[in-house]
Amino acid sequence: MKQSLGKIGLLWLLVASYAYGAQYTWSVLKAPKELHVGEGAVVRYQCLFDTSAGDYTVVFKPSSSQGYKASMVTQDDHVSNGKRILQFDVLITPTAAGVVTVNLDAMIRHTTFASIEDASIGRDNVRKYDFNDEKAILPTVKITALANTADLSGEITFAVQVDKLKVRAHEPVHLSLYIRGRGNLDQFVPYELNISGVKSFSEPAYKELTLNEEGYEGEIRQEFALVADKSYVIAPFSLSVFDTKSHTNKLLRSQPISIEVEKGYVAGNLLDAPDLSDKNGWKRYGIYALFVVLGGMLTEASRWLWAHRPVRKSKMFWDTAKTEKELSVILSLRPDTRYEEVVAQLDEGKFTLKEAKKRLNEIMSINGGKR
Amino acid sequence: MIKIIEAIRTEIAKVVVGQEKMIDGLLIGLLCEGHILIEGIPGLAKTTTVKALAQTLGLDFKRVQFTPDLLPSDILGAEIYDPQNNQFKIKKGPIFTNLLLSDEINRAPAKVQSALLEAMQERQVTLSDESFDLPSPFLVMATQNPIENEGVYPLPEAQLDRFMLKIKVGYNTQEEELLIARRIASKSSEPIHAVVNAQVLKELQEAVKTIHIDEEVERYMITLVSATREPEAFGLESIKRYIQFGASPRVSIDMFKAVRAVAFLRGKDFVTPSDIASIVKDLMRHRIVLSYEAEAEGIDVDSLIEQLVTAVPIP
Numbered sequence: 001m002k003q004s005l006g007k008i009g010l011l012w013l014l015v016a017s018y019a020y021g022a023q024y025t026w027s028v029l030k031a032p033k034e035l036h037v038g039e040g041a042v043v044r045y046q047c048l049f050d051t052s053a054g055d056y057t058v059v060f061k062p063s064s065s066q067g068y069k070a071s072m073v074t075q076d077d078h079v080s081n082g083k084r085i086l087q088f089d090v091l092i093t094p095t096a097a098g099v100v101t102v103n104l105d106a107m108i109r110h111t112t113f114a115s116i117e118d119a120s121i122g123r124d125n126v127r128k129y130d131f132n133d134e135k136a137i138l139p140t141v142k143i144t145a146l147a148n149t150a151d152l153s154g155e156i157t158f159a160v161q162v163d164k165l166k167v168r169a170h171e172p173v174h175l176s177l178y179i180r181g182r183g184n185l186d187q188f189v190p191y192e193l194n195i196s197g198v199k200s201f202s203e204p205a206y207k208e209l210t211l212n213e214e215g216y217e218g219e220i221r222q223e224f225a226l227v228a229d230k231s232y233v234i235a236p237f238s239l240s241v242f243d244t245k246s247h248t249n250k251l252l253r254s255q256p257i258s259i260e261v262e263k264g265y266v267a268g269n270l271l272d273a274p275d276l277s278d279k280n281g282w283k284r285y286g287i288y289a290l291f292v293v294l295g296g297m298l299t300e301a302s303r304w305l306w307a308h309r310p311v312r313k314s315k316m317f318w319d320t321a322k323t324e325k326e327l328s329v330i331l332s333l334r335p336d337t338r339y340e341e342v343v344a345q346l347d348e349g350k351f352t353l354k355e356a357k358k359r360l361n362e363i364m365s366i367n368g369g370k371r
Numbered sequence: 372m373i374k375i376i377e378a379i380r381t382e383i384a385k386v387v388v389g390q391e392k393m394i395d396g397l398l399i400g401l402l403c404e405g406h407i408l409i410e411g412i413p414g415l416a417k418t419t420t421v422k423a424l425a426q427t428l429g430l431d432f433k434r435v436q437f438t439p440d441l442l443p444s445d446i447l448g449a450e451i452y453d454p455q456n457n458q459f460k461i462k463k464g465p466i467f468t469n470l471l472l473s474d475e476i477n478r479a480p481a482k483v484q485s486a487l488l489e490a491m492q493e494r495q496v497t498l499s500d501e502s503f504d505l506p507s508p509f510l511v512m513a514t515q516n517p518i519e520n521e522g523v524y525p526l527p528e529a530q531l532d533r534f535m536l537k538i539k540v541g542y543n544t545q546e547e548e549l550l551i552a553r554r555i556a557s558k559s560s561e562p563i564h565a566v567v568n569a570q571v572l573k574e575l576q577e578a579v580k581t582i583h584i585d586e587e588v589e590r591y592m593i594t595l596v597s598a599t600r601e602p603e604a605f606g607l608e609s610i611k612r613y614i615q616f617g618a619s620p621r622v623s624i625d626m627f628k629a630v631r632a633v634a635f636l637r638g639k640d641f642v643t644p645s646d647i648a649s650i651v652k653d654l655m656r657h658r659i660v661l662s663y664e665a666e667a668e669g670i671d672v673d674s675l676i677e678q679l680v681t682a683v684p685i686p
Binding site: 320323325326328329330331332333335337343344346347 | 391392539541637639643644645646647648649651652677680681685686
């Protein structure tokens with residue numbers, strides 16, 4: 001009963017809260033007045049409820065528009081003095097010169113009465129959450145975007161590296177390009193490398209960037225493999241950067257790199273390079289021929305040894321006979337008419353055991369040893 | 372007497388090349404009035420040899436080709452109605468002959484095979500309610516294909532026991548086969564003449580009976596037959612499990628007859644152990660019933676007989 005009373009009390013409070021609803025106001029706490037194109041800065045929005053507003057959900061997804069790019073950096077949600085306060089830091093980066101008007105909106109979602117009731121009672125055959133949605137227009141922010149033609153803006157460094165300056169023909173040279181720092185690195189357009197007489201292989205640029213209040217920070221790496229059969233020069237890479245610290249334009253430029261390519265190659269520089277030089281050919285074929293001759297000699301020697309192996313006299317089936325009678329019976333058991341002569345001689349007592357066996361051996365040798 | 376035997380051999384050799392063991396077996400059967408079963412794959416001149424033997428003997432000869440649809444009355448005969456005389460009369464079958472060639476005997480079903488039992492043992496046939504004696508001599512020479520072949524019915528043990536000898540026919544040698552091929556290709560076989568008649572055959576059979584068997588040799592034969600039943604008594608415990616049933620007393624009876632004929636064919640007037648050894652496999656191989664273990668292990672009955680003979684002390 002006490003539990004039922006508690007549930008009813010809670011339900012009454014929620015119903016009362018819903019009936020009155022909460023009021024909220026959006027404001028801009030921080031916003032830049034002037035930026036260069038490509039230079040990012042944070043605009044801080046705040047949504048202040050007059051209550052703790054536990055039954056409210058704020059959905060704010062800043063979207064880019066013509067003239068600027070908007071990205072959510074951080075958001076904070078807390079209750080202070082019984083009032084709910086939400087703060088959103090949005091990075092605004094102008095993309096075109098002129099006055100940029102930032103108009104953003106958010107969705108205020110108020111949990112419905114039916115949803116609260118369902119949750120309280122424990123109904124399980126209804127949607128878990130149900131909201132009444134209301135679109136909130138955020139205060140307009142105007143930023144003057146100054147012209148800037150640089151490729152990137154921020155505090156950026158630039159480096160180019162090659163692993164070898166001297167290679168043999170068709171041996172690859174690995175070229176690495178590093179762009180590091182912070183700013184609008186997300187706007188980097190990868191380089192395309194075209195050198196006459198050089199085959200260039202590359203992979204998509206590798207970006208390791210994190211978003212913070214000053215824009216994107218981290219490193220972009222682009223790698224190339226260059227293959228040629230003649231010497232060539234890698235032209236300087238250049239990148240124009242607007243330095244947001246000093247508010248000046250800079251041109252980052254690498255040095256031209258000469259790659260010396262020698263003719264031919266050696267096996268040690270290639271994984272699977274065949275030895276095309278013919279200077280050792282006769283040795284190789286000579287060794288092969290030697291093996292063939294040795295193999296032939298070995299085979300012939302084996303055959304000769306097998307043919308001339310000492311032949312042990314094989315035991316004949318009649319060797320078990322110890323008397324003339326036994327031999328006579330053993331021979332008679334065999335369905336072979338060749339033994340009849342010996343059997344007759346044995347029966348008549350004309351053959352001794354030795355003589356009979358000798359005669360049998362003669363018969364076998366005459367008949368080619370067939371038994 | 373031996374000249375007559377040689378004449379028979381010569382006549383048979385006009386159409387049959389080689390196969391001396393089979394011819395000897397047939398002659399032994401003839402001399403002892405014992406029925407012969409010849410087993411071999413098709414094409415080894417089994418039927419040809421029996422026909423040739425019948426022709427040399429000048430005896431009445433009939434041949435029955437055993438087939439799966441053969442009936443007992445097709446062999447024995449039957450009582451049939453004679454419409455002219457308005458009465459039943461006996462129509463005798465082909466079994467009423469001196470020499471009956473039962474070709475491929477194991478292709479006929481069991482009831483036909485059984486019909487031969489009485490005739491082979493009692494030498495008489497009962498038709499309707501009357502018994503008829505078969506002519507003398509009466510000899511069944513049956514051929515059969517190995518039981519592994521398709522479409523054959525194995526002969527029951529009782530009927531196998533009625534056959535004095537079971538002769539296994541093997542392939543000819545290469546030289547013999549060459550001669551056969553040449554002879555068939557040139558169609559140069561000579562006609563066979565009858566060199567024996569019933570009277571001479573009777574005399575030969577009587578002569579065989581006069582061949583002497585020493586008492587020790589007689590006992591040796593009985594011991595050999597006993598060894599098939601109790602091989603362990605001769606130190607052959609290992610083969611005991613392969614033999615389900617040993618040879619019957621009928622083997623001893625037939626052995627006493629057959630060894631005389633062997634000695635006779637060898638031109639001797641007494642029997643030696645070698646005569647026994649030369650015929651013992653033909654006498655026993657169809658009368659020893661092997662066990663399942665032997666069949667499972669692929670044990671050959673001939674090799675068992677060979678072990679038995681070598682184990683029994685020779686007199």
